Amino acid sequence: MKNEKGFTLIEMLIVLLVISILLLITIPNVTKHHASIQEKGCEGLINMVQAQTTAYEIDNDEVPTIEELKTAKYLRDTPVCPNGNSIAISANGEVTEVVTETGS
Template sequence: MKNEKGFTLIEMMIVLLVISILLLITIPNVTKHNSKINTTGCDAFIKMVQAEVQSYYMDKKKYPETAASLAEEGYLQEGQTTCPNGDAIAISTNGTVTAQSAP
């Protein structure tokens, strides 16, 4: 068994300990920022839907009644009528898009 190279059990355990500590540090930080990520995603989605409402208005000379009607006309993908965090999208009579919190 001369010149056999490899990791000892102690070295492997130290590596696993370091990886475990890094995971314990990063996972809580990711979950803590999850709501902020969803809110930012919802804001971006509202801006995208607002652009589609304006496009719909230019084509039809009227504002859509709901986000579902935008999807039916092909301005949004089917099933893409809510924010990533689950909030519903509302379109006012003057074409303003807002998010309504889910109950």
């Protein structure tokens, strides 16, 4: 008998089975946490815009609008959450997420 080195068909099938099981376990967990990741990203964006709003208020003694923050270079672009919702600044300077309804 020859002493051949390598994997047999059964060994390869077992390895593929184990990899498939690991993928079946991993993929649903990643997609389940997608909404949570989007929400955390929006919270972070709101906190950043709130900090810039406070800095503008300290510098100019007035509550800014989003456009004023962009004009004064406190923000580069109009902030939009990862989930597509926009950000608004209230009259008292509080930054909130504006939830947009989709027509489904």
